[in-house]
Amino acid sequence: DVKVTQSSRYLVKRTGEKVFLECVQDMDHENMFWYRQDPGLGLRLIYFSYDVKMKEKGDIPEGYSVSREKKERFSLILESASTNQTSMYLCASSPSGTGFYEQYFGPGTRLTVT
Amino acid sequence: QKEVEQNSGPLSVPEGAIASLNCTYSDRGSQSFFWYRQYSGKSPELIMFIYSNGDKEDGRFTAQLNKASQYVSLLIRDSQPSDSATYLCAVNPPGNQFYFGTGTSLTVIP
Numbered sequence: 001d002v003k004v005t006q007s008s009r010y011l012v013k014r015t016g017e018k019v020f021l022e023c024v025q026d027m028d029h030e031n032m033f034w035y036r037q038d039p040g041l042g043l044r045l046i047y048f049s050y051d052v053k054m055k056e057k058g059d060i061p062e063g064y065s066v067s068r069e070k071k072e073r074f075s076l077i078l079e080s081a082s083t084n085q086t087s088m089y090l091c092a093s094s095p096s097g098t099g100f101y102e103q104y105f106g107p108g109t110r111l112t113v114t
Numbered sequence: 115q116k117e118v119e120q121n122s123g124p125l126s127v128p129e130g131a132i133a134s135l136n137c138t139y140s141d142r143g144s145q146s147f148f149w150y151r152q153y154s155g156k157s158p159e160l161i162m163f164i165y166s167n168g169d170k171e172d173g174r175f176t177a178q179l180n181k182a183s184q185y186v187s188l189l190i191r192d193s194q195p196s197d198s199a200t201y202l203c204a205v206n207p208p209g210n211q212f213y214f215g216t217g218t219s220l221t222v223i224p
Binding site: 033035040041042043044045048056058059090099100101102103104105106107108 | 163
C-alpha cells in the first residue's frame with residue numbers, strides 16, 4: 001500500500017513564525033504535491049514537484065515555498081505565518097509518468113495560526 | 115469564473131437508488147477528468163478518471179463526459195450507505211495545473 005505521511009496532524013503557530021510542514025512517501029514516487037483545503041474553496045494546489053530539487057508553482061503559491069532535497073520528502077514552508085494561512089494542508093504523491101493522475105493523499109495537517 | 119464548479123448539495127438518495135453528481139469546467143481544452151471521494155475527516159481518494167475520448171464504467175460507478183456542454187458526471191448505481199461522502203471533481207487542463215471543485219456532499223439513506 002502507498003503510504004504518505006505528514007509530520008503533524010494538528011499544529012498551532014503564532015503569526016510571523018516560520019512553519020515547516022513535512023511530507024514523506026514510501027513508494028518511490030516521482031511526483032509530490034501540496035494542497036490546502038478550505039470550506040467553500042475546496043482543495044487548491046500550492047506547489048508540486050516532479051523530481052528532486054525541482055518545483056512548480058500551483059494555483060496559490062503566494063506566501064509559501066517548498067523544498068525537495070530527497071525523493072521521498074517534500075516540505076512546505078510558510079516563511080512568516082499569517083492568520084489567513086490557517087487551513088488543512090494535504091500532501092499527495094503520484095508514481096512516475098502519471099503526473100496528476102494517480103495522486104495518493106496523506107492524512108493532512110490542520111494548521112491554526114493565531 | 116472558477117475552473118471547476120460543483121453543486122455543494124447536500125444530495126440525499128435512498129439506498130439502492132442511482133446517485134448522480136455533476137461538475138462543470140471552464141477550460142474547453144481540458145482532456146482529463148477525475149472523481150475523488152472524501153469521507154468526513156479523511157483524505158480524498160481517487161475513484162476514477164476519464165479522458166476526453168470516452169466514458170468509463172467501474173463496478174457501480176460510471177463517469178461520463180459531455181464535452182459540448184463542458185460537464186462531467188458521476189453515476190453511482192445501487193447506492194449504499196457506505197457511499198455517503200463528499201465527491202470531488204477535478205480537472206487537469208492544459209498548462210500543467212490541477213483544479214478541484216468544492217465537492218458535493220452525498221448522503222445515502224438506509
